[in-house]
Amino acid sequence: MLKDARARIIHKESWKNYHLLGIETPRIAREAQPGQFLMVRVNSQLYPLLRRPFSIHAREEDAVEIFFVKTGIGTAILAEKKAEESLDIIGPLGKGFTVEESLKGKTACLIGGGRGIAPIYFLAQELRSRDIHPKIFYGGKTAADLPLLPKFEAAGFEILSSTDDGSFGFRGLVSELLKEELERSRPAHIYACGPEPMMKTITTLADARNVPAQFSLESIMGCGIGACWGCVKRIKRGDRAEWVKICEEGPVFYGPEIVWEGKEP
Amino acid sequence: MTNLSVNLGFLKLRNPVLAASGTFGYGLEFASFVDLDKLGGIIVKGLYFYPRPGNPPPRLAETHSGLINSIGLQGIGVHAFCEKILPQLEKTRTPIIVNVCGEADEEYAAVIDFLNKQERIAAFELNISCPNMKQNGVCPALNSQATFSIVRLAKRTSLRPLITKLSPNVTNIVEIAKAAEEAGSDAVSLVNTFLALAVDVETRRPRLGNVFGGLSGPAIKPLALRMVYQVAAAVKIPVIGIGGIMSGRDALEFLIVGAKAVEVGTANLVDPEATIRIIQEIEDYCREKKIMKVEDIVGTLKID
Numbered sequence: 001m002l003k004d005a006r007a008r009i010i011h012k013e014s015w016k017n018y019h020l021l022g023i024e025t026p027r028i029a030r031e032a033q034p035g036q037f038l039m040v041r042v043n044s045q046l047y048p049l050l051r052r053p054f055s056i057h058a059r060e061e062d063a064v065e066i067f068f069v070k071t072g073i074g075t076a077i078l079a080e081k082k083a084e085e086s087l088d089i090i091g092p093l094g095k096g097f098t099v100e101e102s103l104k105g106k107t108a109c110l111i112g113g114g115r116g117i118a119p120i121y122f123l124a125q126e127l128r129s130r131d132i133h134p135k136i137f138y139g140g141k142t143a144a145d146l147p148l149l150p151k152f153e154a155a156g157f158e159i160l161s162s163t164d165d166g167s168f169g170f171r172g173l174v175s176e177l178l179k180e181e182l183e184r185s186r187p188a189h190i191y192a193c194g195p196e197p198m199m200k201t202i203t204t205l206a207d208a209r210n211v212p213a214q215f216s217l218e219s220i221m222g223c224g225i226g227a228c229w230g231c232v233k234r235i236k237r238g239d240r241a242e243w244v245k246i247c248e249e250g251p252v253f254y255g256p257e258i259v260w261e262g263k264e265p
Numbered sequence: 266m267t268n269l270s271v272n273l274g275f276l277k278l279r280n281p282v283l284a285a286s287g288t289f290g291y292g293l294e295f296a297s298f299v300d301l302d303k304l305g306g307i308i309v310k311g312l313y314f315y316p317r318p319g320n321p322p323p324r325l326a327e328t329h330s331g332l333i334n335s336i337g338l339q340g341i342g343v344h345a346f347c348e349k350i351l352p353q354l355e356k357t358r359t360p361i362i363v364n365v366c367g368e369a370d371e372e373y374a375a376v377i378d379f380l381n382k383q384e385r386i387a388a389f390e391l392n393i394s395c396p397n398m399k400q401n402g403v404c405p406a407l408n409s410q411a412t413f414s415i416v417r418l419a420k421r422t423s424l425r426p427l428i429t430k431l432s433p434n435v436t437n438i439v440e441i442a443k444a445a446e447e448a449g450s451d452a453v454s455l456v457n458t459f460l461a462l463a464v465d466v467e468t469r470r471p472r473l474g475n476v477f478g479g480l481s482g483p484a485i486k487p488l489a490l491r492m493v494y495q496v497a498a499a500v501k502i503p504v505i506g507i508g509g510i511m512s513g514r515d516a517l518e519f520l521i522v523g524a525k526a527v528e529v530g531t532a533n534l535v536d537p538e539a540t541i542r543i544i545q546e547i548e549d550y551c552r553e554k555k556i557m558k559v560e561d562i563v564g565t566l567k568i569d
Contacts, residue, residue, distance in 0.1 A: 001297040001298070002297070003298055003537065003538060041535070041536075046330040046482075046483045046511065047532070048327060049327055049330055049331065049332055049482055049483070049535060050325075050327050050332065050534060050535060051534075051535065090537065100388050133558065170545055180561075219322065219323075220323055220324075220325050220327075221325075222325050222332070222334070222534045223288075223294075223534040223537070223568075225290075225294050225295070225297075225298075225537060226290060226294045227288065227289055227290035227294040227295065227533065227534070228287070228288060228290075228325075228334070228336065228534055229310075229319060229324070229336045230324045230325040230334060230340050231322075231324075231325075232319065232322055232324065232335060232339070233322070242318065242337060243318060243319050243321075244320070
């Protein structure tokens with residue numbers, strides 16, 4: 001956990017509401033693991049007050065990237081940032097994806113729904129460097145919601161895509177696209193990030209085929225470092241379910257640990 | 266070189282900045298960012314006797330310059346605190362103050378009784394004011410009699426000094442502060458969060474799982490400051506100011522109106538180094554104004 005109050009934005013790409021920032025921050029970049037996140041302060045004012053959590057999208061030497069959608073005040077301010085401006089960031093935070101040694105030489109399916117594609121790229125980089133074949137499934141509402149497709153392709157990753165409206169690739173949910181894949185072959189592992197209904201469906205698919213699966217969860221966060229207990233999700237611990245801080249014990253959990261749509265303590 | 270230390274009578278602090286309960290975890294979470302030895306004190310997250318599940322999410326709703334939380338005092342309980350946390354805090358020289366919670370008067374006493382044995386604990390802060398303790402923000406600090414009875418029992422049980430943390434959700438906070446003083450509290454800290462509500466207009470649902478929560482952050486500072494001023498003028502015991510302190514100048518406002526020390530809360534979430542920065546800014550101010558002792562600022566509000 002490091003704070004870099006003057007992390008320099010070195011590049012920026014935008015596609016309508018989607019934005020990607022490259023941030024030079026050598027020490028944080030060096031420590032970063034796939035699935036970990038940053039807490040970013042979008043300005044030095046008192047509104048918005050809190051930092052915003054973003055998965056680390058990629059790492060390149062001394063820099064990390066974040067990929068986000070403009071959804072509210074925080075991301076709107078961030079979307080206006082330009083190269084050479086600086087950001088106050090904390091990271092790398094949380095526990096990222098576990099990559100088991102036994103995956104070597106095998107195929108893992110990586111599923112990103114919407115902005116949930118963010119951590120998938122970093123993970124794909126990592127898997128490839130460890131001689132694991134990442135097969136990526138990228139889903140969005142429309143073709144315009146798949147802005148990172150060219151990036152994955154340019155990097156030489158095998159990637160299948162889906163759109164809800166059929167404007168590009170498979171017509172339907174990305175979980176349905178994955179289901180078709182699972183009927184053909186059985187991956188050694190599944191990693192997913194996206195809307196909770198998508199991840200819930202994938203948990204069921206993975207369980208039915210006995211494929212271990214990890215999911216990156218999302219929550220409103222206060223501190224990002226385990227102090228405020230604001231970001232909890234329902235997680236099984238032994239024979240009980242508890243409210244677990246996803247900033248500290250997550251954001252990545254194994255499927256069987258997660259109680260989807262958990263409401264009651 | 267300014268003397269930043271403040272003497273609460275029962276406890277001497279190396280500077281007037283304490284980390285507020287609930288925003289600083291058990292202290293250890295901040296060790297990567299802050300030299301814990303440099304703080305005036307650390308008030309750890311509220312402890313009930315047993316582990317506490319906390320409230321359903323969403324637990325946080327950001328508002329204009331503020332934050333509404335309904336964490337619901339999720340926590341590990343006294344046993345795990347003593348076994349897992351306290352040994353790790355042995356290394357720091359900073360006073361550790363435990364924020365004490367309870368479902369009823371007896372639980373507060375049980376927590377204190379259990380923790381009395383722990384040499385490392387410098388004082389207790391009695392949390393009778395968290396709006397997330399029961400439904401609709403009900404808590405003992407809303408009522409003078411309830412405050413008096415719980416403080417008296419806690420004081421009789423405790424082998425350590427007692428700070429009573431007050432709620433701003435009352436008509437007359439001075440009355441409650443006086444009840445705490447009369448019951449033997451060694452100090453009062455104020456304010457806890459303001460009972461609050463935020464609504465999502467798209468879904469027409471409350472933005473918090475528990476409907477109501479407690480508002481903190483810069484939005485509450487003027488309200489808190491007014492209450493600290495009123496209480497400091499009315500009680501003889503030390504007053505610790507809390508409410509939206511983000512900077513050294515914010516902290517100084519509280520000292521000027523009569524607080525002997527301050528607690529920094531929400532700022533820790535925004536900037537994990539906030540406490541250290543605030544201490545530095547207080548020191549810079551004193552140097553600039555040629556103030557030799559920070560205590561000389563306390564209660565110096567000029568009103569013609």
